[in-house]
Amino acid sequence: MNYRHAFHAGNFADVFKHVLLTRILLYLLRKDGALRYLDTHAGVGRYDLAGDEAGRTGEWREGVGRIVGAPAPAEIAGLLAPWLAAVGPVNPEGMPMSYPGSPAIAQTLLRSQDRLTLCELHADDAQALAANMGRDRRLKVLRMDGYTALRAYVPPVERRGLVLVDPPFEAFDEFDRMTKSCLEAWRKWPTGVYALWHPIKDEAAVDLLHERLRAAGVSRLLRLELSLARPQRDGRLVGSGLAVINPPHVLADEARLLLPWLAERMGAAPGSRVRVDENPV
Numbered sequence: 242m243n244y245r246h247a248f249h250a251g252n253f254a255d256v257f258k259h260v261l262l263t264r265i266l267l268y269l270l271r272k273d274g275a276l277r278y279l280d281t282h283a284g285v286g287r288y289d290l291a292g293d294e295a296g297r298t299g300e301w302r303e304g305v306g307r308i309v310g311a312p313a314p315a316e317i318a319g320l321l322a323p324w325l326a327a328v329g330p331v332n333p334e335g336m337p338m339s340y341p342g343s344p345a346i347a348q349t350l351l352r353s354q355d356r357l358t359l360c361e362l363h364a365d366d367a368q369a370l371a372a373n374m375g376r377d378r379r380l381k382v383l384r385m386d387g388y389t390a391l392r393a394y395v396p397p398v399e400r401r402g403l404v405l406v407d408p409p410f411e412a413f414d415e416f417d418r419m420t421k422s423c424l425e426a427w428r429k430w431p432t433g434v435y436a437l438w439h440p441i442k443d444e445a446a447v448d449l450l451h452e453r454l455r456a457a458g459v460s461r462l463l464r465l466e467l468s469l470a471r472p473q474r475d476g477r478l479v480g481s482g483l484a485v486i487n488p489p490h491v492l493a494d495e496a497r498l499l500l501p502w503l504a505e506r507m508g509a510a511p512g513s514r515v516r517v518d519e520n521p522v
C-alpha cells in the first residue's frame with residue numbers, strides 16, 4: 242500500500258469524481274428518508290493544499306485550482322455551487338486552502354438522519370481520517386479492507402443510499418476485484434446507488450467493466466468519463482471515469498452540461514474526451 246492520496250488531492254480526476262459525487266448525493270437528499278453513505282476507500286477526508294505532499298506534485302493547481310473562482314455559465318455555476326461550498330474558503334490569491342475528499346463532502350451534505358460508514362485500510366490514514374472528521378455521531382470510521390466492508394455493510398438498514406468504491410488501482414487485479422465485489426453487493430442490495438471510480442489507462446479494461454456489469458443483469462448503468470488527453474505511454478493518469486449503477490435520472494443531463502466545461506477549464510489537450518453514455522456496452 243504505497244498510494245497516498247494527499248499527493249493527488251484536488252487534481253482533475255478528483256474534481257471530476259467529487260462534482261459527480263455531490264450531484265448524486267444531492268439527488269438522494271431530495272427525499273426525507275434516511276440514507277447511508279458507504280465509502281469503501283475513504284482516504285483522510287480533507288487535504289491541506291499548503292502541505293508538503295500537495296506541494297510536491299502541485300496537481301491540485303491544474304484541477305480545483307482552475308475551477309475555484311472561474312466564471313461559469315449560470316446553469317453550470319448552479320450545479321457546481323454545492324461542491325464549491327464544500328471546498329470552502331480561499332486565500333488572498335483566490336486559491337482554496339484545503340480540499341475536501343469524498344468523506345468530507347458527504348459529511349457536509351448529509352443530514353442528521355443520515356449515516357456515513359468510512360473505510361480506510363492504511364493505519365495512519367485511518368487515524369487521520371478519524372481526526373479530520375471530528376466528533377460526529379452520524380459517522381463511523383473503520384480501519385478495514387473496503388471490499389470486506391462492502392460485503393459486511395450491504396444492505397444498510399436505511400435501504401437507501403450510495404456506495405463509493407474508489408480504490409488506488411495499485412493491484413493488477415483491481416478492476417476484477419471491484420467488479421466482483423460490486424456485483425455481489427448489488428445482488429444483495431439491488432436498489433442501492435453504486436459509483437465505481439476507475440482510471441482510464443487501458444480502455445479495454447473499462448469496456449470490460451461495463452460489459453461484465455451488463456452481462457450480470459445491471460440494467461441501469463451510466464458510463465461517465467473525462468479524459469484530458471489520449472492515454473499516455475508513460476502511464477501518467479490523464480483520464481478517469483465513474484460507472485454508476487442505478488444513477489439518479491438527472492445525472493446524465495447534469496454530466497452533459499458539467500463535463501465538457503470542466504474538461505475545457507482543466508486543460509483539455511488533443512485527444513481529450515468526455516463520455517456520458519446511458520447504455521454502455
Ligand SMILES: C[S@@+](CC[C@H](N)C(=O)[O-])C[C@H]1O[C@@H](n2cnc3c(N)ncnc32)[C@H](O)[C@@H]1O
Pocket residue numbers: 242244245246258280281282283284285286341342343344360361362363366385386387388407408409
Ligand atoms: C483514491 S484514495 C481515496 C480517495 C477518497 N475516496 C476521496 O475521494 O477523497 C484510495 C484510498 O484507499 C486506501 N486503501 C488502499 N487499499 C485499501 C483497501 N483494501 N481497503 C480500504 N482502503 C484502502 C488508500 O490508503 C487510499 O487512502
